[in-house]
Amino acid sequence: MDSFFSDRISDVPRSFIREILKVAIDPTIISFAGGLPNRQFFPAEELQRATQQVFERYGRDLFQYSNSEGFLPLRQWIAERYRKTQGLEISPESILITSGSQQGLDLLGKVLLNEGEGVLMEAPGYLGAIQAFSIYRPEFMNVAVDEQGMVLEELDHQLARGNPKLAYSVPNFQNPAGISYSDANREAVAQRLRGKRCVLVEDNPYGDLRFSGTPARSFYELLPGQTVLLGSFSKCVIPGFRLGWLVAPEALMQKLLVAKQATDLHTSHFTQCIVHQYLMDNDIDAHIATIVDAYGDQCRAMMEAMDRHFPSSVRYTRPDGGMFLWVTLPGKLSAMALFEEAVKQQVVFVPGDPFYTDQQSHSTLRLSFSCVDAATIEVGIERLGLAIKKMLGEAS
């Protein structure tokens, strides 16, 4: 029956991560594989109170079909937060509430991408974006990222080949590599795309999770009128509600609204009201500070453990925030091969392959530090170091 299905669905890579998560259920295995926020920091009591509040405040209004744009007070809160934290002037009318920022990616693919059109994609890049855009069968134009941001020679090379319709970036604490774009790199990327018929997507789920360094400017300022912002409540409040948003220019927003209606009519009004109430009644900055403290400690613990337990030929990124760091193995050692050995040592990670669109074997891998405490990190990194040494023939 396989050829019965649409061509587009055959192009979507299966998620290796789902398979890994199955392995990771074994409690004796230490997992650096997940991309999950730490559940310890979910504001459970506060959300329960907010839920009681909205039942009393809105009654049956909570339950009816609602508008496709999303709950206006929540969009007003988001607009105000952009103003306060980044100095960006964004009107609530430019904001569409989405069922997670994953849906933002799907909607952008729907309204922008014809088959074969170009998508500039970070390499490595966010797996969920590769999946979402693959549905619309674009040509991926890959640009490597390093600790400065997009590698400009590669960007120039791709732009010489053709004009991308959409450029995708996670400029702050990128998933998977943990890198951030410098101000100079952002300006250089913006300058190259300015005036082109190309929308740059700044996906920023981790921006609030900064534990060192200083913020850089948003593409929204550097590339006005061409930038779409994606945001999410998943990393700093709650992932399970599936609430995200996008900010888009007026003409694009009109098309996105048509697509939103055709896709799921609207995002749950109930959960939008709860999160809005939570944000009204609580100090979100204090809450974020707690998460940042923990993630920062765990990231430092991981880097220090790697310094001690990994061969010096192994390189890794040093994130200023977020949930991930990125390891490059020496001598073209396959991360997939290492994965098999690591499972034997009872530790898992995500091999780099699914974060590239090239279907090649890579010697890179992603480690998440968000859900593991320092003691577990020490044991897990020691195990992983042992596996790496075994693969390199340094141990036995």
Added chain:
Amino acid sequence: MDSFFSDRISDVPRSFIREILKVAIDPTIISFAGGLPNRQFFPAEELQRATQQVFERYGRDLFQYSNSEGFLPLRQWIAERYRKTQGLEISPESILITSGSQQGLDLLGKVLLNEGEGVLMEAPGYLGAIQAFSIYRPEFMNVAVDEQGMVLEELDHQLARGNPKLAYSVPNFQNPAGISYSDANREAVAQRLRGKRCVLVEDNPYGDLRFSGTPARSFYELLPGQTVLLGSFSKCVIPGFRLGWLVAPEALMQKLLVAKQATDLHTSHFTQCIVHQYLMDNDIDAHIATIVDAYGDQCRAMMEAMDRHFPSSVRYTRPDGGMFLWVTLPGKLSAMALFEEAVKQQVVFVPGDPFYTDQQSHSTLRLSFSCVDAATIEVGIERLGLAIKKMLGEAS
């Protein structure tokens, strides 16, 4: 900037209903336009109790990212209900929870439809399905429906032209026409599609809302292995949570899961848990009976008022359930033209045009009886009768 957008989004019809709903905000206007369930029957207290229960029962487990398939106990409940109410044997593994059944339509379009492939569509047909499938640029193969179901001559004509990849039907209390397919019609449709490379979608949001007549057999029995069932909690429990489901054969389910992941990862786990708890703790059949009593009374009130206030040349369907009935005006009178006159008389409805893919002007219209009481129906139908008579030149 218009040509900048994807070809697919230009094909999606704008929803005239959004415009109507804006008019309908005026409290002096009586609206038969909405497609909303009656908010009076939302089980507000019961849902509040269920919410408190799940906070206590699951704690932080409510809040994390969850699986794409949906909450297993909820899928088990749905499977059991199919067994109990329709005698269908469906395993929970065949059920995918969706963000409203609108998302089921989007996912089916994603995994099945290549550009230009055929979609058998009821004429008139559900606007949301036309929108969802339009995204994937199929060729619509329209088949008229009447009080028996699909008009078989038209079905034969379409099947002689080519093989549809997907056939869409709302066989119980159809939106917009309020008609139901007879057993004989279902068998005739199934017989024609049997063995073809075609998936029949039985969209059944209203099936529980029967106030007269007897149930007919599901296509799931008549066309096994080729039928996808769509269901929804929107009409009998709560629309604002955006919870629906689909039932699909194994091979198709694998593709749908990939599409679900790429589209929004998963549906809100929190709201799934609440609805499951509500269903465990309450008598859903008693709740449905209350809704059915009211909708049945309102439907009868509307039909009786039409008998009194409409010219005898106006025809309309006599639904056995659901929320809608369908009016055919005499003498090719344009329903769009009538709409203008009706607004002057302070009553609104949905003209038939958006329920057809042919972009023609139609002399049909949809009336909803779900949210209006008998007294309001009497006044509104009298006003509408006056508008019709004016247009026909019988009054003034």
